[in-house]
Amino acid sequence: MTRQKTAAILARLRVLLDAQDMTPGRKLPDERALSAALGCSRQTLRQALFTLESEGAIWRHVGQGTFVGPRPDGHPIREAVLLQATSPLQLMQARLIIEPPIAAEAARVATPSDLDRLRRLVAEGRRARSRAECERHDAAFHRAVAEIARNPILLGLLDYLAGARRRAAWQQQWDRTYRRIGASEFTGLHCDQHAAVIEAMAARNDLQSGVAMRRHLEVIAQAMEASA
Numbered sequence: 001m002t003r004q005k006t007a008a009i010l011a012r013l014r015v016l017l018d019a020q021d022m023t024p025g026r027k028l029p030d031e032r033a034l035s036a037a038l039g040c041s042r043q044t045l046r047q048a049l050f051t052l053e054s055e056g057a058i059w060r061h062v063g064q065g066t067f068v069g070p071r072p073d074g075h076p077i078r079e080a081v082l083l084q085a086t087s088p089l090q091l092m093q094a095r096l097i098i099e100p101p102i103a104a105e106a107a108r109v110a111t112p113s114d115l116d117r118l119r120r121l122v123a124e125g126r127r128a129r130s131r132a133e134c135e136r137h138d139a140a141f142h143r144a145v146a147e148i149a150r151n152p153i154l155l156g157l158l159d160y161l162a163g164a165r166r167r168a169a170w171q172q173q174w175d176r177t178y179r180r181i182g183a184s185e186f187t188g189l190h191c192d193q194h195a196a197v198i199e200a201m202a203a204r205n206d207l208q209s210g211v212a213m214r215r216h217l218e219v220i221a222q223a224m225e226a227s228a
Contacts, residue, residue, distance in 0.1 A: 009040045010048040017057055017068060024069030028058070031066075088173040089228070091164050092221040098157055099142065099217060104210035106148040107201040114148045118198045125191045131178045134187055139165070141194050145213075148201075176227040177220075193219065 059071035125137035193216035
């Protein structure tokens with residue numbers, strides 16, 4: 001029912017944007033006025049506005065309002081819109097671009113205590129018996145690698161991508177992938193690949209550490225694509 005309501009409000013908003021007086025750059029009424037005029041909750045309105053913004057039909061600026069047309073050059077895209085518009089496979093593509101170099105950097109600076117920490121995380125991951133536990137240990141390992149790289153910007157990027165993994169679309173795809181592969185194989189495969197990253201880091205082989213991380217993420221991406 002909520003999805004149908006959002007679709008109906010989205011259709012009415014499209015009609016509004018097609019009106020002659022809704023020229024690019026024109027400011028829309030605020031959320032309170034729009035939701036009252038459309039007869040919907042502000043939450044439903046925001047979901048519809050997120051869709052329109054991801055399509056480039058409107059753009060929004062915190063503290064200024066919502067405007068008709070594509071976002072002008074020089075205005076950054078809102079983080080919430082990026083997360084809303086990102087598919088699970090697009091997220092994996094971003095991780096493939098970002099995480100291998102992070103693992104390579106971690107290999108260059110990792111201390112013995114850092115490696116011990118990663119090995120403990122892998123050991124804990126091998127004991128995971130549910131999808132939620134598996135995902136929690138996997139996320140902890142990847143964040144630990146980024147922490148070892150000792151670059152707050154890289155860590156912030158990884159945390160941003162991790163936020164997208166909490167979205168319903170990712171969780172549904174992850175659940176299908178987990179059920180398709182099976183708990184024991186999924187957990188064992190993940191941990192073996194994590195261990196390969198650690199071995200490369202222990203050898204101070206930054207190139208191989210990045211390669212091992214890429215192989216790990218490629219396996220996940222392929223499994224998710226097969227379960228789509």
